[in-house]
Amino acid sequence: MKRILVSIKRVVDYNVRIRVKPDGSGVITDGVKMSINPFDEIALEEALRIKEKGLAEEVVAVSIGPADCQQQLRTALAMGADRAIHVQTDAIVEPLTAAQVLKVLADREQPMLAILGKQAIDDDCSQTGQMLAALWQRPQATFASKVEVIGDKAQVTREVDAGLETLEVDLPAVITTDLRLNEPRYVKLPDIMKAKKKPLDTVDPASLGVTPVEVVKAVHFEPPAARSKGIMVKDAQELVAALRSKGLV
């Protein structure tokens, strides 16, 4: 079956203003709104569009993390994923661990594409997709803004520093999504009801032969250095004068 694997990370919602705990032991996440990582939502949307074009038959959403991740997987199912796999663990999941888990699932599910967000908005690592591609020994097309599946290949346009780069990759391949790839659909109420009946398997990382290890130890968290209070000027003349006094124009 032509299948697409999509990874879904549960993260602090985009709109939450993050604060560091006073003792520097972490950031405050108690009681804050959690959501699907926005880039993963774009990844899922792209997978659904490829399926809706008749180029794939099944979309499988995967999330790795604590029991609460099932909320995000249910949302993914409501968006249109056919089934979900929850790799349940309370351990810290580093990108390399996530890639190892996804590699095992890729071997098992044999997808034509694995689509991931280009980064998670919590740790901002931007690693897992590339790591999966390396372990799976398959092509990667990161930061995608356009994806075209043509037979056993895909043409992917990537947002790079210089502009837009297009790659051709043999399938199966890993794609990571940039912001402008698509606009994810809204979930409708009947879909939420339907999603409750879709299959959601829970597995242990150990059953996949992966043991999460914490190699990168968090030592300390701090807020970013604050900028000193600025001045307000009343017009362009004052503005240019202020810039001139700083030697900037």
Place this chain on the structure above:
Amino acid sequence: MAKVLIVAEHDGSKLNPATAKCVACASQIAGAEISIVVFAADPAAVASQAAALLGVARVHTVANALHAQPLAATIAPQLAELAAGHSHVFGPSTTFGKDLMPRVAALLGAPQISDVMAAESATRFKRPIYAGNAIITVEIPADRQIVATIRVASYQPVATQATAAPILAVTPAAPVPTHTRFVSVTAARSDRPDLQTAAKVVSGGRALGSAENFQILYSLADKLGAGVGASRAAVDAGYAANDMQVGQTGKIIAPELYLAFGISGAIQHLTGIKDARTIVAINKDAEAPIFEVADIGLVGDLFQVVPEIEKLIAQSN
């Protein structure tokens, strides 16, 4: 002793300044021996620029027509092979480095530290998380090889050294995969300074209203010798090209002067400009969050203010 291998970013003839910033980061590690590797079809010109960077002990070159385009899939296996014997492998946190380095890390079974803003020791690093709203210090066991991308906005390029480092051609045995092929690149034509290295940047938001209206910013930028950036909202709306986006998911920049016109200042944008020396904000909305980080703020209509600034600057020159 730390041995750091840095992968050079270049366009085939010129070394990208991001590489000299990676050297600056590596130089923070006491006693580090620093090597650079250049993958290219013809690496000679780039290698001699790399050899001139202060603190570089040697430059390796890998000449291969397949490296004419810097693709992660083709470079990674060879870079991973050359990484043997090095404690650290660094690349810039540009789209080149972000694409390549995790692939190398996975091949090495090594952890990656993304966006290093300070190397406190060979095993302890600082990096931003949550769009720069928190800074985390991380520690990696000393016996682990470390892959890292270096946040270019956090470093100044190193100076040049009097005696150039030796340049050595190497031929990695790792085969170059052919499953990934370069098709084309469309670079937005620009004679303006590159956003990531420009000393001055003029930037526009959704308030510009159209791609045509961005012309007033280009005109001002040309008077100032500035690069031009944009907020995500302006890029999404099609007013500006994607490579102009500044912020968490776009470019992180650190110019001397950042002029933000009609940008409200979402946290995702602010993370891209926090390292600018002087931030100037012009916005109609006095409550816009951009004013919280601005060194100089002006509440006003940008369509009126921009031409005025341009005129005043022309007068003074």
